[in-house]
Amino acid sequence: MIEICRVSKSYNRGQVKAVDDVSLTVQGGEIFGFLGPNGAGKTTLIKMITGILNADRGSIKINGRDIKDSPLEAKMQFGFVPDDPNIFSRLTGIEYLNFMADVYQVSSEIRVERIQKLLERFEMSTAAADLIQSYSHGMKQKIVVIGALLHNPPVWILDEPMTGLDPRSSYDLKEMMREHADAGKTVFFSTHVLEVAEKVCDRLAIINKGRMIFCGSLEEIRTHARENRSLENLFLELTENA
Amino acid sequence: MHRFWALLKILLINYFGISIFQMKTSKNRKPYFKKIGLVLLIIVALAPTIALYVKLLVRGFDALAPLGQEGAILTLGIVLVSFIVFLFGIFYIINFFYFADDAQSLLALPLSGYQVLGARFSVVLVNEYLSALPFLLPPLLVYGIKSGASVLYWLYALVGFALVPLLPLGLATIPTVIIMRFANLSRRKDLLKILGGLVVIVLAVGYQFLFQKSGPNAMDTAYLQHLLTDRSGLMNLMSRVFPSTRYLGLALINADQLSGLVNLLVFAGLSLLVVALAWLTGDKLYFKGLVGSTETTVKRKKLSEADYRRAGKGLPPLLSYWAKEMRLLFRTPTYFINSVMTNLLVPVLLTIPFFIQGRNQETTMPWEKLLSEPRGQTIIMAIIVGGIVFIIGSNAVTATSISREGRELYVSKYIPLSYRKQILAKLLSGYLLGMSGAVLMIIAARVLMPLDNYLIAMLVGVTLVAVIPVVEAGLLIDLYNPKLNWENEQQAFKQNFNVIFSMLLAILLGGGIIYIVIRYIHTPVQAALFILLGFGLAALFLYYFLMTWGVRRCHELEG
Numbered sequence: 001m002i003e004i005c006r007v008s009k010s011y012n013r014g015q016v017k018a019v020d021d022v023s024l025t026v027q028g029g030e031i032f033g034f035l036g037p038n039g040a041g042k043t044t045l046i047k048m049i050t051g052i053l054n055a056d057r058g059s060i061k062i063n064g065r066d067i068k069d070s071p072l073e074a075k076m077q078f079g080f081v082p083d084d085p086n087i088f089s090r091l092t093g094i095e096y097l098n099f100m101a102d103v104y105q106v107s108s109e110i111r112v113e114r115i116q117k118l119l120e121r122f123e124m125s126t127a128a129a130d131l132i133q134s135y136s137h138g139m140k141q142k143i144v145v146i147g148a149l150l151h152n153p154p155v156w157i158l159d160e161p162m163t164g165l166d167p168r169s170s171y172d173l174k175e176m177m178r179e180h181a182d183a184g185k186t187v188f189f190s191t192h193v194l195e196v197a198e199k200v201c202d203r204l205a206i207i208n209k210g211r212m213i214f215c216g217s218l219e220e221i222r223t224h225a226r227e228n229r230s231l232e233n234l235f236l237e238l239t240e241n242a
Numbered sequence: 243m244h245r246f247w248a249l250l251k252i253l254l255i256n257y258f259g260i261s262i263f264q265m266k267t268s269k270n271r272k273p274y275f276k277k278i279g280l281v282l283l284i285i286v287a288l289a290p291t292i293a294l295y296v297k298l299l300v301r302g303f304d305a306l307a308p309l310g311q312e313g314a315i316l317t318l319g320i321v322l323v324s325f326i327v328f329l330f331g332i333f334y335i336i337n338f339f340y341f342a343d344d345a346q347s348l349l350a351l352p353l354s355g356y357q358v359l360g361a362r363f364s365v366v367l368v369n370e371y372l373s374a375l376p377f378l379l380p381p382l383l384v385y386g387i388k389s390g391a392s393v394l395y396w397l398y399a400l401v402g403f404a405l406v407p408l409l410p411l412g413l414a415t416i417p418t419v420i421i422m423r424f425a426n427l428s429r430r431k432d433l434l435k436i437l438g439g440l441v442v443i444v445l446a447v448g449y450q451f452l453f454q455k456s457g458p459n460a461m462d463t464a465y466l467q468h469l470l471t472d473r474s475g476l477m478n479l480m481s482r483v484f485p486s487t488r489y490l491g492l493a494l495i496n497a498d499q500l501s502g503l504v505n506l507l508v509f510a511g512l513s514l515l516v517v518a519l520a521w522l523t524g525d526k527l528y529f530k531g532l533v534g535s536t537e538t539t540v541k542r543k544k545l546s547e548a549d550y551r552r553a554g555k556g557l558p559p560l561l562s563y564w565a566k567e568m569r570l571l572f573r574t575p576t577y578f579i580n581s582v583m584t585n586l587l588v589p590v591l592l593t594i595p596f597f598i599q600g601r602n603q604e605t606t607m608p609w610e611k612l613l614s615e616p617r618g619q620t621i622i623m624a625i626i627v628g629g630i631v632f633i634i635g636s637n638a639v640t641a642t643s644i645s646r647e648g649r650e651l652y653v654s655k656y657i658p659l660s661y662r663k664q665i666l667a668k669l670l671s672g673y674l675l676g677m678s679g680a681v682l683m684i685i686a687a688r689v690l691m692p693l694d695n696y697l698i699a700m701l702v703g704v705t706l707v708a709v710i711p712v713v714e715a716g717l718l719i720d721l722y723n724p725k726l727n728w729e730n731e732q733q734a735f736k737q738n739f740n741v742i743f744s745m746l747l748a749i750l751l752g753g754g755i756i757y758i759v760i761r762y763i764h765t766p767v768q769a770a771l772f773i774l775l776g777f778g779l780a781a782l783f784l785y786y787f788l789m790t791w792g793v794r795r796c797h798e799l800e801g
């Protein structure tokens with residue numbers, strides 16, 4: 001469960017209001033989509049949830065642990081897939097995964113099995129011994145996804161996870177998100193593609209220019225869009241962006 | 243040629259950052275003043291050393307003048323600079339020719355090898371002039387003023403200054419370009435290039451060493467007599483390392499005669515010849531050493547069950563974070579060369595001047611007499627500890643440890659590892675690398691002089707503590723203002739003021755120890771106690787500071 005309560009954040013000493021008074025709650029067992037055009041503030045919000053940025057105002061709790069007051073416990077609760085997977089290019093895939101397993105304190109019996117299983121699932125087994133430097137964008141994305149799942153996190157947070165994945169891996173990833181949610185865990189992901197959101201989420205929020213415009217189920221959004229013109233416009237914008 | 247100048251200008255702007263070129267137009271003068279302030283700071287920090295150097299030169303001049311050999315101080319300066327230019331040159335060239343990120347993009351431009359190489363060579367040359375200045379200017383001035391030299395001398399001095407770095411830099415270029423060409427053939431290119439750099443340095447030092455050994459021994463009495471009676475005896479002795487430097491020395495001494503001009507021309511000719519040779523070699527080999535140099539080999543081999551088990555043994559989080567740091571330090575060529583190699587190189591550099599003298603069993607070296615009494619032991623101890631402090635400050639392992647994370651900083655922020663532990667892991671990297679440099683330094687000292695085991699044990703003990711505050715201070719410097727916004731790893735080091743701050747701090751600290759101990763302390767035990775106490779207290783204080791302010795700062799930093 002993720003509880004976000006009246007969170008704001010601005011850059012450049014208040015000149016750019018990236019996230020403006022956003023509140024939402026994501027329950028366990030659901031896939032929650034966070035939809036918005038480029039520059040809407042999705043990454044900024046996700047960075048605040050994960051403790052990368054400090055919120056100017058408001059509070060964020062992950063499974064009841066406040067990211068500000070008990071950061072380590074909160075960080076243990078989630079696995080995070082950032083939007084830019086360019087990390088540690090001078091480590092090999094397997095070194096990176098073991099580093100992640102170490103930090104999240106995954107015992108060695110469990111990790112050996114999980115790493116193998118996930119590498120196979122993403123068809124990365126043969127690349128694991130090579131430097132991440134030698135990976136394509138999609139392969140980097142996959143190794144990061146695997147790294148985020150090693151400790152079997154109760155909450156899974158992904159920032160634009162489908163970008164750069166081939167159709168096959170994209171399908172696999174969606175399936176894994178589904179499995180994760182069906183096991184009672186929380187999945188929170190951002191996207192600027194309406195189609196993706198429509199296909200995968202149970203519930204979604206739409207954000208534009210830092211403000212949350214809508215939050216609810218897919219059904220609700222469809223009825224809402226017919227009544228409310230501005231929402232429709234936004235919808236159009238989003239569809240065009242895709 | 244037009245293309246050459248265009249390229250040179252771009253490279254210069256690129257290398258020296260915005261600095262000179264944009265300053266004139268920009269309204270915001272703040273960074274400008276910052277840079278001037280920094281330069282002033284460097285001058286202030288170096289001033290005592292330079293003052294000492296000048297004092298030595300003046301004494302040397304006075305002592306040698308009755309023998310008619312005062313010109314030797316010129317040769318000393320020229321040889322010293324040539325040597326420094328040569329060693330730095332190898333570093334600059336490896337860094338700037340092969341590991342700069344724009345090296346690759348230049349391949350796509352319609353430029354020939356010698357144009358690119360020439361432009362890069364020139365940028366390195368500008369750097370070398372800056373490094374040469376503090377070493378070469380003093381002897382030129384001291385000699386000129388004390389001998390009441392003519393206008394012609396000053397003119398020759400100016401030309402000479404411009405010429406001096408050319409030959410050693412050319413000499414450094416040739417083997418480097420050749421070795422890099424072959425290193426690029428291999429599958430593990432990064433590694434081989436690093437090793438290639440090491441090989442060049444070892445070969446160069448080995449060559450100098452052998453060269454010295456083959457000549458007559460400086461301590462041989464008959465030879466000594468010849469040295470002192472022949473007018474250019476001393477000059478000949480010193481210039482054996484770089485034989486061409488002799489001509490410049492002669493040109494300056496005989497500036498008023500025709501032979502002066504002839505010697506200057508010979509020197510200029512030799513220098514230009516070597517540069518031409520270097521560019522010619524570069525034209526053939528430089529691009530071949532670059533093409534595909536960022537490719538990495540891909541095995542795409544399936545890991546076995548045993549491989550997974552071996553890799554998956556697991557480490558405590560703090561150690562795992564530390565291991566990751568060390569891997570990146572050793573595998574990233576820029577980091578390796580600037581941090582790890584500095585550790586290795588400084589002890590070697592400090593040892594060379596003594597080797598050049600040539601050592602044999604019968605004669606005693608001045609410091610051997612020193613070592614037989616407590617006062618002398620104290621001095622030697624202070625110098626060694628001071629040197630170690632300097633090495634650790636200049637390897638900048640902790641002073642760049644936040645900067646090196648760059649855009650990856652966010653990883654440190656979202657993983658469930660406390661900032662306290664991250665700080666400890668970074669200190670550990672700095673400490674271990676620092677200690678390795680320290681041990682090398684002590685070994686070098688032991689090779690040079692008969693330190694007794696008691697003194698060595700004390701040195702090791704003192705160093706174990708003395709390293710700590712230097713490492714801590716480096717991390718504090720970097721935490722205060724890390725350079726996170728870089729595109730390539732070079733910038734994290736080369737355009738990072740924190741490296742300079744850390745070096746300055748090390749000079750002050752190292753110099754401080756040497757000064758205080760030599761001035762006020764008379765036995766090695768007292769010196770050891772003093773250093774232990776001073777550095778121990780500093781270590782505790784800085785540790786407290788890191789764990790309070792430092793942790794808060796980690797929390798504030800937003801990649």
Ligand SMILES: Nc1ncnc2c1ncn2[C@@H]1O[C@H](COP(=O)(O)OP(=O)(O)O)[C@@H](O)[C@H]1O
Nearest residue numbers: 011012016018037038039040041042043044045
């Ligand atoms: N580091 C930063 N400094 C200043 N402005 C930023 C920074 N990061 C993002 N912004 C601005 O904040 C807004 C939201 O950005 P972001 O959260 O990255 O959007 P999204 O992920 O939805 O595309 C944008 O207007 C962007 O320009």
Ligand SMILES: [Mg+2]
Nearest residue numbers: 042043083160
């Ligand atoms: Mg984004």
